Amino acid sequence: MATDLKPTVSPDDTLALLDLRLGRVVAAVPEPSAPKAAYRLTLDFGRYGTRTSMGRFTGHTAEQLVGTQVIGVLNFAPRTVGDVSSEVLILGVQFPGLASGEATPLTPMTAAKLGSKVF
Structure with missing residues (x-):
């Protein structure tokens, strides 16, 4: 079901506040x-270190996820999910045909340097 678009905002007031970086599972x-x-994901963000994230990427096997480059928000406060402190939000989109919240991660078309800024 489609939803209405949200109001127009300024990139300086929104996107510029997020530290979006490229990492690898x-x-x-x-x-x-x-x-x-x-899944409890361990991610390498290059010079920004290794971080933990909880992700509902269960439409993929663990083997499919490992090695995948993903986009993460590094400057959100940690969030406790179950017994795990999730330190980074991995961006994704709804996995077709699965329950709401099940996602597939956003990935670059070409491998790039870990820790690269996303813009």
């Missing part, structure tokens, strides 16, 4: 403490 394990099926 180095580990993906199912997280039993999450309220819904999810």
Whole structure:
């Protein structure tokens, strides 16, 4: 079901506030403490270090996720999901045919340097 577009905003007041960076999934394990099926992801953001994220990317196997480059928001406050502190939000879109909230991660068409700024 389509929703209306949100109001127009200024990039300086919105996008410029987010620290969007390119990372790579180095580990993906199912997280039993999450309220819904999810993976605990370990991500490498190059010079910005290794971070943990909880993600509902369960339409993919762990093997499919490992090695994938993804887009993350590095400057959100950590959020507790189950027993895990999720330090970064990985961007994704609805996985076709799966329940609301199940996602597939946004990925670049060409591999790029880890930690690269997304704009």
